[in-house]
Amino acid sequence: MKVAFVLDDSLDRPDGVQQYVLTIGGYLARKGHEVHFLCSGTTRTDLQNVHSLARNAGVSFNGNTLRIPLPTSRRRLGEFLRRERFDVIHVQTPHSPLFAGRVVREARRLNATIVGTFLIMPSGALSRLGTRMLGRALRRNLRLFDRFCAISPPAVEFARTAFGIECEMIPAAVDVTGIAAAGALGRNRGDRDRVIVAFLGRMVERKGALELVEALARMPFGLRPRMEVRLAGRGPLTDEVRRRIEEHHLGDVVTMPGFVSEEDKPRFLAEADVAVFPATGGESFGIVLAEAMAAGAGAVIGGDNPGYRSVLGDDPDTLVDPGDVEAFAGLLTRLVTTPDLRERIHAEQGERVRRFDIEVVGAEIEAFYRG
Numbered sequence: 559m560k561v562a563f564v565l566d567d568s569l570d571r572p573d574g575v576q577q578y579v580l581t582i583g584g585y586l587a588r589k590g591h592e593v594h595f596l597c598s599g600t601t602r603t604d605l606q607n608v609h610s611l612a613r614n615a616g617v618s619f620n621g622n623t624l625r626i627p628l629p630t631s632r633r634r635l636g637e638f639l640r641r642e643r644f645d646v647i648h649v650q651t652p653h654s655p656l657f658a659g660r661v662v663r664e665a666r667r668l669n670a671t672i673v674g675t676f677l678i679m680p681s682g683a684l685s686r687l688g689t690r691m692l693g694r695a696l697r698r699n700l701r702l703f704d705r706f707c708a709i710s711p712p713a714v715e716f717a718r719t720a721f722g723i724e725c726e727m728i729p730a731a732v733d734v735t736g737i738a739a740a741g742a743l744g745r746n747r748g749d750r751d752r753v754i755v756a757f758l759g760r761m762v763e764r765k766g767a768l769e770l771v772e773a774l775a776r777m778p779f780g781l782r783p784r785m786e787v788r789l790a791g792r793g794p795l796t797d798e799v800r801r802r803i804e805e806h807h808l809g810d811v812v813t814m815p816g817f818v819s820e821e822d823k824p825r826f827l828a829e830a831d832v833a834v835f836p837a838t839g840g841e842s843f844g845i846v847l848a849e850a851m852a853a854g855a856g857a858v859i860g861g862d863n864p865g866y867r868s869v870l871g872d873d874p875d876t877l878v879d880p881g882d883v884e885a886f887a888g889l890l891t892r893l894v895t896t897p898d899l900r901e902r903i904h905a906e907q908g909e910r911v912r913r914f915d916i917e918v919v920g921a922e923i924e925a926f927y928r929g
């Protein structure tokens with residue numbers, strides 16, 4: 559098959575949508591399919607068949623800073639699609655009517671199979687209103703699709719309530735074997751005196767870094783010599799996170815290594831005895847949770863929101879309400895002081911992550927394309 563992934567953003571960003579298309583695209587290419595990426599504003603040169611067909615403008619949505627494509631020429635898109643003749647057009651949804659929507663309309667005239675993946679779940683009233691309005695604007699366009707999938711039960715529900723669309727559930731994927739191999743050097747946790755607690759994510763409100771600092775401040779003071787906390791990432795709250803660390807006199811416990819590259823991410827996660835991702839909401843899945851499990855982190859815990867629950871399951875020892883700071887501190891205390899609990903969670907998560915392996919999910923995507 560000749561497959562085109564369509565996304566209304568740049569591939570230069572390391573966010574979830576980009577990880578989704580690159581992971582599945584890599585699998586399909588290994589299976590002998592011809593894979594292309596139709597996107598906007600991309601400058602990277604390390605990927606084959608990248609077609610940057612629009613320019614971007616920055617917006618804020620669902621707690622993130624996003625880039626959306628500016629209007630692009632229908633004639634140019636039509637000429638491009640007629641020249642390439644893709645068998646499958648795979649659109650990341652919800653999508654912009656100014657770029658991906660125009661790709662869909664032009665591709666429908668060429669009898670390509672058009673599929674969409676619902677990847678998000680809005681985090682607040684304004685985001686939900688915005689996506690409902692987008693659903694109305696895209697109503698005619700969505701009828702041009704052959705079928706849809708969504709990456710989690712919450713994303714399935716979002717597609718149903720906001721767009722009136724029924725989806726097949728196919729989870730997002732990670733390269734379990736590749737991530738495990740890349741993280742192998744970080745797994746000498748038993749050789750260290752301190753328990754490493756690690757956070758990795760954007761320094762924005764909904765990722766919960768501030769709540770994590772507050773929970774750390776409420777843990778028993780005597781545990782501090784036994785802990786090393788690493789808060790990695792960058793964003794608009796970086797200075798506020800640093801200020802809270804100083805305010806609570808956590809400077810001897812907490813370090814902020816900044817941005818962690820995709821190449822260094824598996825080892826960073828594998829070194830963690832406790833990998834903690836206390837997102838407050840707006841998560842449709844939780845790629846970083848699956849990545850941490852695959853890397854071999856001791857125990858992976860996350861905010862108790864529907865998307866993260868779809869990855870972590872219902873184990874109360876792996877889910878936390880970040881806003882309940884005392885309960886959050888209590889869970890961290892149990893995990894830091896109870897190696898057997900970490901080992902039990904680690905073993906269960908090592909089995910659980912297999913469901914998200916690209917070798918499993920990729921085969922489901924191939925079958926989804928064929929209908």
